[in-house]
Amino acid sequence: MSVLKINNLHKNYGNIHALNGLNLEVEAGQVYGILGPNGSGKTTTLGIILGILEQTSGSFTWFDNKYGDNPRRRIGAILETPNFYPYLDAISNLKIVQRIKKSHNDDLDEILRKINLYERRESKFRTFSLGMKQRLAIGATLIGEPDVVIFDEPTNGLDPQGIAEVRTTLQDIADSGKTVIMASHILDEVEKICSHVAIIKKGNLLATGSVGSILSTDTTVEIGATDMNLLKNILSNISSIKSAIDRPGFIECSVANEDQFENIVKSCIDGGIVPTHIIKRKKRLEEEFLEITKETA
Template identity: 45%
Template structure:
């Protein structure tokens, strides 16, 4: 059983009439990469702010590390970047990280190691003000990793970056995850979540629309296109399938939806067993983008 790093239950946050977070529940297990996905204003940042103790919740609860630690103790094991990185412009990357170590009581030996992770070792003696936006963001990640956190929380980590910067940050996130750190990131970019996350929580107007694995979200919605010589009998046979949800004929093909995951090979066997030879069988899956649009319409 994987240990639970963060458990959120029935979280609500209201600002006057605005229900920014509406009954959000989420369990974050060790070793996964979670994406909170939603358009701007969907409650992503507010949810992160609450668990990081910078925003007061209206109601609900959350527990860090199976509830074994008080929030302020637990946050010592968390690395987070929730706003623009705040470093001293005239100090070098290394000096800025030394300052963070001093404040947090961390050994300086961690600095080289973390600069290596984010690919900034060769720029450690450059002043922060000479860094591009992408490099500043990478230094912020290095800073958040100094205490070897069990979970790294990132709010829109690639916001404002050029394609190369985005690519570098995503590679770093994958690398950190591969080393066993749990990651929670908020994003409005589908592509980001599809490429780096194992799990996704889709929010709209503070409400959960989907919560599960990225693979399940993509696999969940799909349909088959089928053709055979005797289309009428094919339709009848499909409607008798134990897992059929609905099937109908359109443009010379039969479109079939199933209640649960059915393998194409199993469907082919089923038709063959009913003396139907298929001359067309295609499983059409929605991309995460199509799914997301369908959910958030």
């Protein structure tokens, strides 16, 4: 089932083109990351699909219009810094959100357990760390049992512990079957949390698909030796190596699949080389992102 369809979306701010014909489709159950550097149009996209901003042209559809003109009752979202009453405790703040959303059947204790704040449910909001404040905001999006939850830079400004806590919370929400849409410029978070990704830059869609399909199947092999000239000669005769780049202390080779790793090592040993440095790694989203955005710079 299609949860969200974005068709040829444009947004102009005077002479600035924040979005240039954006087309996206999010399916139910996906954890969809909208990835791009600051100023790429991520927050603008979320603002439009939530009805906060008006597009210059183009259209979008929630749930194939299943809920008519009122899809927002099936959506929970955070777009800005969490805002709660600092002198109230966690449970009281969530009750206020309940009243605003006109939702009456939520199990607030269960929500607090899900975001790992149950033990602090009677603590005042002002005593919370940044990570705890962000998790409470995530909990507020779950009130009303939405089908879709939307987060804009959910780990922005957090320390490593806060990032890990929020990441775990988002993964738990995704595992519960909800559709998650997350905008971020932090590649590591998108790679760890999301099943699908759209890469945008300056309002243009550069790539979209499952994280697995965006990532290249190539394997990178770093290999170094005492005699670098002999190593280069050996590597130049291995047909499975697609590219070889000189790095300080080693040569970075790209091969079509990781099965070629043992062949490279064997060829070196047979040629009289004992590697002093050897690492095998799959290409990560960060490398792929840099290549995609560099090509369109």
